[in-house]
Amino acid sequence: VKVIFFSKTGERATPAIRQAARDYWNYATFACVLWREEEFSVWWNTFGVESAPAVVFLKDPGLKPLVYHGSVNDSWFLDVLEQNKQQELPQLRSLTSEELGCDARGYSRAGRDTLTWYCAILAGRLGPELDSMRETMRRVQETLSKSSELKAASEDEHSITAAVALKSKRLTLSWLDGESQKNYCFFYLNIESSYETCGPRRVPTDVPRLFIIRYERNATEDTFKVDKKAKSIWEFHQQEVDPAAQLSVTYNGSAEVSQRVKTPELVPEDAEPFWSRGPQGLLSKSMGAKQKIQRTIIRIYDYLGDPRIGPALLLGALMSFGSIWLMRTQQNRSVQSSQPSQADNDVGDNLRMHLFYSLQDKLKPRERCRERNASKRNLPPSITDFEPKDSYQMPLSDSD
Template structure:
């Protein structure tokens, strides 16, 4: 028998490389990886069938104990520790349930610790019991427990849910109770919370993570925490906590990942001004929270930061005793915890010392969410009563009202005038009409109108609202106040706008608007604001008493004189560019979490007992496919050779016939008769005597 050449052997190996690799991988999985994923069970240690009863466990343990008592010389402490541990675990109903159903064995590390401790000791000196039983009942501590019967009925509102899966016999679950209490308190008013005991197999199976085989998996042990985001009511959208079990970690994960709330960062005395105060938009209140612990912002604080995003910006400062004098001189903060509210430029910050509950915190934010001198913008014009399409703050029945607006570009000059206007507003608010000495005719009209909400004071960004600014500031020097800065000159101006709604005129307008058809001129006339406007600019000194006198004079004249009813079309206020809200999990963290989940999934597949047979089947199928392909490739050349031989013989026969015909033609010989030759022209058919012809 001829030996196969080395080249053909190497080609065979190359062809079968993939099946061989898959086969080796299958063997490696079956012989090395799979045994590590399925170590010896506690039932095997006692020699009891898997999931055997407690009586079977006791019987096996007593048999081993009697054997050891009769012959203790061969007893090893390590073996005794494993047997004693298995006995204590499998005779505790709760521990046995958790071990049988979920594979939970949270005290397994004790075996290794005791083996090191009693390595050279006699097993009789080992202190038993090895495990300390725990009976944990969260309902006695006031926690909410739910079951599969009332699970669906709990999800009636749109609030998110935070759920803890625990075991009544778990030491780690009992130790986590204090942290869970703190988490529940921090989530008060932000999310719902509940606990599920592992005895409710149906609900636990629904909520817990699954292996590739479908078995329930507690990857990080107990307790396990899951969350349902807002509007989520099924397990398809729940989120699992995979970090360290601590109050700070769980609350930060819940606020960031589940609620997608913005973070509230910490600043120091060096970074507070450049990184926070200088970057907060001028139309927002600045809130500084002083903390003693340095803990991250609670979900309620972060929820408030989201709810009040258009009004206020929040930050934290870690209180240090060495910085106490600095904070006292800068903000008059004596100690932490404290809350500082900074509003308009030049105004004294408002300081609240001490810590309160969530309601106290939200009440303070609600009371201080507006600047003392509010900004006139597209979102506040109607609320402030500074819109000719709207009404006065005093109500729909008020026919005449006023809006005093400070207009200018963002600059030092504008900030100084904002301080002045804040003092004007404070003086008008503090004016007491019941005091005889306070009935100053130069103050009373403006103070009365301000008290009755017919006079509003506000400021306007002349650069952002350039069209609106130019509409009211119609002068040769309007570019010093409105539009993009073209020179270093910034001149803030104070305007007062008188709004007036005439019931008769409005009725006539409505009557005209109901007629049809309209002419072009009538359509243009109707495209105006319903309230008439008259604008006067202040050109006096920037002093509080003088501005108040001027405002009073304008209000008095506007209320007493019969001024013309002039309506116009006011330009729309441009929406202010708001500070972007950075909420949710950063992209880098999401990528890391995705890689971690992928790695965990790979480990799950490596621990799947079906993987070995699957790989082996794949190797067989791959080998069969290679064999079939190679056999087809070998048969094809043989058939081609046979076909070529047949064609060659046919060609040789034709060549011989041609040569024979040429030879006969050359000698003049006729070819022998053939049945295929044509019949001669003079051929006659002779009938025989037995013919049927007539």
């Protein structure tokens, strides 16, 4: 159920409405809309809203919205919300399975004394196809309800007709989200084309399917009580038999009857949004580590079997290689742009070195002459520079 608040000022919801949204999170989704006069035709044609403030309740597809104009009183709003929290054609969930009687653990709307009861379930993924079938199922339920009111007095209480079974609460009509409750959906629609109805969307077309379950209570269930021993983590694959026997009939142009032994449990929905939960509510108390590991493994296998994973990985690889190529080309361009400047610098350095060496070559002869003159001037007189007056050449002997 969807609850929409229309206001002219766009003010936030009151604390009472926010608390109601938290308390009824399992049943309804809440939203606020700012009312504008230029959008009058849109809201009038869609929901039948004439002015603000107003409250709109959207329930089943094809059902006229419930519109309440005027200011909202907290107590009045809570009463109206309690009356309209359920859909006309109820949804089968873990929260409503026991209430609807679509539970293999032996629960029935008709009471504990009822041995046989039925549940007609419409399964499919959310979309226009499922909405159309839900509208048809709701009309069938209304027709059976009216006929049961007219003929309940004249017909037998234990009649097997659908109208009397619905009146006596032995028949329940509901719908199932095949995507979120894929294990439950695959269990009953064990056919080749069940991927068109259950699990993630892997095919372009969605095909809702109808199946009926007959539950038969075990008469010895209350007489003999079997002691249940705690299973270890290595024995989780050993499943027990449900207290109520089941026969399922799938309608796909012909009736296919099959017997079921152990029904998988429905996936529990979040009791409240993540942002409104405290630290103590982050971990589910009803789900242990074993169940979490199993759910993780099942999700991994589902992702591996999804045909979209191949194109997604290919697209990611192409994007990665493209980014690497782009980075390399940018680096090459930066290197090429820096090379001319380096060549200019090298030419300038060579020119400066050439000028330096040429100047050195011109200056060297002058410096050498200056060094020679300075060396000649500064040398001390030697004994060989002049001959003393009394010197003579000493003759040498032959032996010398």
